[in-house]
Amino acid sequence: MTLPAGLPMPVPDPDLPRRVRVHEVGPRDGLQNEKGVVPTEVKAEFIRRLAAAGLDTIEATSFVHPKWVPQLADAEALFPLVRDVGARLPVLVPNERGLDRALALGAREIAVFGSATESFAKANLNRTVDESLAMFEPVVARAKAAGARVRGYLSMCFGDPWEGAVPVGRVAATGRRLFDLGCDELSLGDTIGVATPGHVGALLRAFDAEGVPAGRLAVHFHDTYGQALSNTLAALRHGVTTVDASAGGLGGCPYAKSATGNLATEDLVWMLDGLGITTGVDLGHLTATSVWMAGHLGRPSPSRTVRAISHQES
Template identity: 45%
Template sequence: MELPQRVTIIEVGPRDGLQNEKQLVPAEDKIRFIHKLKSSGIQEMELTSFVSPKWVPQMGDAEQVIEHCTDDSTRNIVLVPNGKGVERLLSSGCKNAAFFVGVSDTFNRKNINKSTRESMDELAPLIRDLKRKGFFVRACISTAFYCPYEGKMDEQAVLKLCEEFSDLGVDELSVADTIGLANPQEVYDLFALLKHHLPSALLIAAHFHDTRGMALANIFSALQAGVDRFDTSAGGLGGCPFAPGATGNVATEDTVYMLNRMGISTGIQLDLLLEAVEFISPFVSRGLQSRQYLLSKQEKTPR
């Protein structure tokens, strides 16, 4: 097997992980969580999103979080769903943006009340403008494998959407198994297809949910297809209100542990990462289920 010697972890816990938590996490605690994650060695992270606080109250403190978390060399990424989000981004001083579009029309309509085509028509001029201004732009491809409403997605439809984003000049594609239904063979086939057809300079990340316990196996399969960038979430935080049955993202600590055991470098210190997970755990409504976190709790329990 030819596997990468180094993998980049893009931590999505502070944004994708916390956005659906019903219990509001105070801004100062989000900021502490983010700094703890960065202290563990994480170099790329989704910090927050410029969405309407009416629809996502958890992200209502986005400007405050950005103000206290972007004064370093980390690639700090902010989700911007539309033109209003871009306006807030330009005022924030942050230079890294993420957009999202679902391959599935039904999923896209449930999420933002627009078809996939309508979303792309709206985002295209925003992306071109940000690239002219020197921004790093990431495109998140939702429901790249399965949709909770439409079922299996066609690989060619995924490739076509990715090619459209590539033509717009995005720097990275994050290709997501939104409901955690993909299997390792499907993962290998899709990422091998994307790697073959898309420009080599385009960064490609894999984003897996662990709904059916397949995420680590899918990461291994993506590694075999040449992927060396992965979205993960500390503590396995996350979920999606528009994807029934979807559970949290694959846990950063489980991913780092597996890669370390395989001799693949991430630059992340597992013990410090677990400290960040321990810090955020009281703010999470559901119990954290990541294996490394639970094992670390058992080891601390007096016998």
């Protein structure tokens, strides 16, 4: 698939970073919310195509118990099929058992997933925030001892469907504790998509007050109210250089029913291309990949960029 003639004209902004790393979450966060189970070989081909499109960080799968996320029950079968794609392949692990499974297959990057609120910690991990952090402590320590890079996820950073607004100070303090455990990077999740740009700025300033620079943070926005791109731009203006996104806008959260799709990687790359920010991602190749996956899922992609380019190609 080729791109239309009307590409965005790059207009660099000196207040923005020159390069952004796109942390692709489609194969994990995207597919885990599908009602049906995508065949393992289709998932592997999805990851291979994403790598070929220039994405250098692709979250491959999650080593959780199959009972909780049956869509990702094939982690052991999938990971060996994609280890050689030439991209970083982080995987999620909920506990030491999940870490054992991941390390046994040669995973070199793992992620733990915590919550900024007690309600979601209980719903997602059946633990309090303190109990979940205690569970992560040996996971992070063992992963680091094995030479693995560790990412922390913090969910419900902007709002919680049970508790409402979440104080930025509480989010920053909980995130600081994940760094204190040894996490190399922390992804701030707008799990139900209620963030606005001013809120994003306030949270990043709270992390700065905790001694956590924006360069160690990533942002993970859901597009429930159409704010994901504006929130991303706000984060970039505060020095964030890693943005999570999902090819084709796939995803949600099985434990937060109001969570809608992730920020679409194509929409993100279109904006970044227009700002003259380097990502290394080939938008045409990426769009073709999302169209291919949409065919396997039996529905069109919700990404506006995918639809616009596909329409011009048809």
